[in-house]
Amino acid sequence: MTIVDAIAEPLPRAVIDLAALRRNVSHLASVAAPAEVMLAVKADAYGHGLLPIAEAGLEAGAASLAVLEVPAGLVLRRAGITAPLLAWLHGQVTDWRAAIENDIELGISARWQLEAIAGASADRPAVVHLKVDTGLSRNGATRADWPALVDTALALQEQGVVRIRAAWSHLADASLEEDRRALAEFHEAVAEAEARGARFEIRHLAASSAGIRMPEARFDLVRFGIAAYGFSPFDDAKGSELGLVPVMRLEAPVTELHVDGTTRVRIGIGYGDGVPTLGIAKASVQLAGRRCPVIAVEVDSMVVDAGPARVRLCDTAILFGQGDSGEATAETWADWAETIADEMITGVASRVPRVYVG
Secondary structure (H helix, E strand, O other): OOHHHEOOOOOOEEEEEHHHHHHHHHHHHHHHOOOEEEEEOHHHHHOOOHHHHHHHHHHOOOOEEEEOOHHHHHHHHHOOOOOOEEEOOOOOOOOHHHHHHOOEEEEEOOHHHHHHHHOOOOOOOEEEEEEEOOOOOOOOEOOOOHHHHHHHHHHHHHOOOEEEEEEEOOOOOOOHHHHHHHHHHHHHHHHHHHHOOOOOOEEEOOOHHHHHHOHHHOOOEEEEOHHHHOOOOOOOOOHHHHOOOOOEEEEEEEEEEEEOOOOEEEEOOOHHHOOOOOOOOOOEEEEOOEEEEEEEEOOOOEEEEOOOOOOOOOOEEEEEOOOOOOOOOHHHHHHHHOOOHHHHHHOOOOOOOEEEEO
């Protein structure tokens, strides 16, 4: 290799198409109507960038946003986002007072969380969504603990400490039969809470899967996550079959030609950037107008066989994108790596710059 055969400091990038995000949200809003859309922007908006995605989603018709942790909600509030926000993953260090005073609604699964809210001495009532576990076991009160959770919330509401806004849960999405059982259990839990005096402004249960295929689970709003980013929540359909467009394109430059004197070239992205090493025997990238098979993935680079393609330094290789130019999608890479598209896109390392278009 000579000095003209390579470049230093390769710069991979994730190109985020906000127009595609808006299109997906608008489409999902039409599917879910009259239920509202709550856009899930957890995990830095599935790796796409919290604030740009939140803004674009609200522009496209999302009525509210869902984060996991209070700090993410505070970031959005400090950036000027005024739309309703829900946070539901809490720990012993949660800043309850900051959440309440910044109008972050709180998903509540346990009595200790209500007790912590009562001790926060906020200047207004906390708006709470009481969560019952219907089988996913991703927090939520068990049916045995549900009555006590409801009673505690009602007592605090009488004192002006909380305002009960919603009843909610997560579906396990294991099968349609399991989801229907969970739906029935949710109905029972809501009825039990109402019999104890609770009055819910809204109810929500469905995320992407049930939001698309289970109308009876939509209730007042649907929490759309992975579907909004262009990917299917189902094993039997791709995002494109559901009218969805991938929002992220992952690409990197050619940094070295003729590796080992062969037709192999080096691309400036590796497993340190989130490229999976599992399934590389099946993997390929789009380069110089053709699919080039992946030979090896290293920490900060990968080697592909360019074959007869005319490749130059700094040419762009596309790992995954929307699939409309022959490139793979994140769903394709997920199949190769025996995982899901969610992991592919959230796994793109934060050191990979996000570039926004559309």
